[in-house]
Amino acid sequence: MELKALGTLRRLDVREIWPNEARDFTPWLVENLPLLGQTLGMDLELVSREAAVGAFSLDVLARDLGANRVVVIENQLEVTNHDHLGKLLTYAAGHDAGAMVWIARELREEHRQALDWLNQHTDENIDFYGVVVEALQIDDSKPACSFKLVAFPNEWTKEAKGPGGGVSPRREAYRAFFQQLLDDLREKHKFTGARVAQPQSWYAFSSGTTGFVYSFSFTGQAEVRAELYIDRGDAGENKGAFDALQQKREAIEREFGEPLQWERLDEKRASRVAIYRKGSIDDEPQVLEDIRKWATEHLLRLKKVFSPYVAALAK
Numbered sequence: 001m002e003l004k005a006l007g008t009l010r011r012l013d014v015r016e017i018w019p020n021e022a023r024d025f026t027p028w029l030v031e032n033l034p035l036l037g038q039t040l041g042m043d044l045e046l047v048s049r050e051a052a053v054g055a056f057s058l059d060v061l062a063r064d065l066g067a068n069r070v071v072v073i074e075n076q077l078e079v080t081n082h083d084h085l086g087k088l089l090t091y092a093a094g095h096d097a098g099a100m101v102w103i104a105r106e107l108r109e110e111h112r113q114a115l116d117w118l119n120q121h122t123d124e125n126i127d128f129y130g131v132v133v134e135a136l137q138i139d140d141s142k143p144a145c146s147f148k149l150v151a152f153p154n155e156w157t158k159e160a161k162g163p164g165g166g167v168s169p170r171r172e173a174y175r176a177f178f179q180q181l182l183d184d185l186r187e188k189h190k191f192t193g194a195r196v197a198q199p200q201s202w203y204a205f206s207s208g209t210t211g212f213v214y215s216f217s218f219t220g221q222a223e224v225r226a227e228l229y230i231d232r233g234d235a236g237e238n239k240g241a242f243d244a245l246q247q248k249r250e251a252i253e254r255e256f257g258e259p260l261q262w263e264r265l266d267e268k269r270a271s272r273v274a275i276y277r278k279g280s281i282d283d284e285p286q287v288l289e290d291i292r293k294w295a296t297e298h299l300l301r302l303k304k305v306f307s308p309y310v311a312a313l314a315k
Helices: 021-031 033-040 082-095 109-121 155-161 169-187 235-246 249-256 285-314
Strands: 009-012 044-053 056-064 069-079 099-106 127-138 144-151 202-206 212-218 223-230 261-263 271-278
Touching (some): 021 033, 021 044, 021 056, 021 069, 033 044, 033 099, 033 127, 044 082, 056 082, 069 082, 082 099, 109 127, 109 144, 169 202, 169 285, 223 285, 235 285, 249 285, 271 285
Parallel strands (some): 069 099
Antiparallel strands (some): 009 127, 202 212, 223 271, 261 271
16 A cells, blocks of 8 residues: 655744734734644633723633623734743733633743642633744744643632532533533534533534524423523623514524524523423433433524524624
């Protein structure tokens, strides 16, 4: 058998691809947040670019949909320095962030150790990540970006330090359920880049359009729910988007293949379109497996049907 010829992989200077951090790299990152999210194991949704914190401006402010927490992202297309570490902490405090991400061309060993120390000495609600960005090319191919995670939290250690020395059996049951759901959705269906389930009764996934997410939850009423959740930050915008979708209800439900619950939620800021079935985290393992299959099927169908409608609303 004749061996195939292999190309030569080489690393480019990141400044060849993004000459200016603010004008070139940050806008590119905003458009490619899912790529960073895959490295971090998160579904990231953009909140804003150049978010103000006093006299300073944070490069990217995002949200980790699965954990419903704020993520601050500081970029540095050079070797890390103390100034940017201080900025990262300042931005985290200014936005009450749950995850801090420092992207650099090279992370100094003392800064990697600092991030590790912060992860070891903060509680389970605060995470620090150090990410090295590389530009790669095979022979004369188009350059490609690679993110390499070099500092990250140890989830087991953090939970062991939490109240009671860990999570409750019920919360652990939620995590086990959602971990398998995440793995199936990511590996079999490319639905999400998220990798780490949380010990909670729900999980949200990016739609690719800010303000719209797909989610699955145990409602606490012996029911489970798959939904399109609408929260663009403003009640008027949310209700307007919901009403625009509801005007197409007949066509949407025909494409979906089942009736949906259209919940405008006038007493709340957000709105949702959902489908329900009976279910509880306390059900027997075989029932939970059926619920997981149901969740996968209906999340995939929600995304397939609603994606073009949601994209049209964003224009």
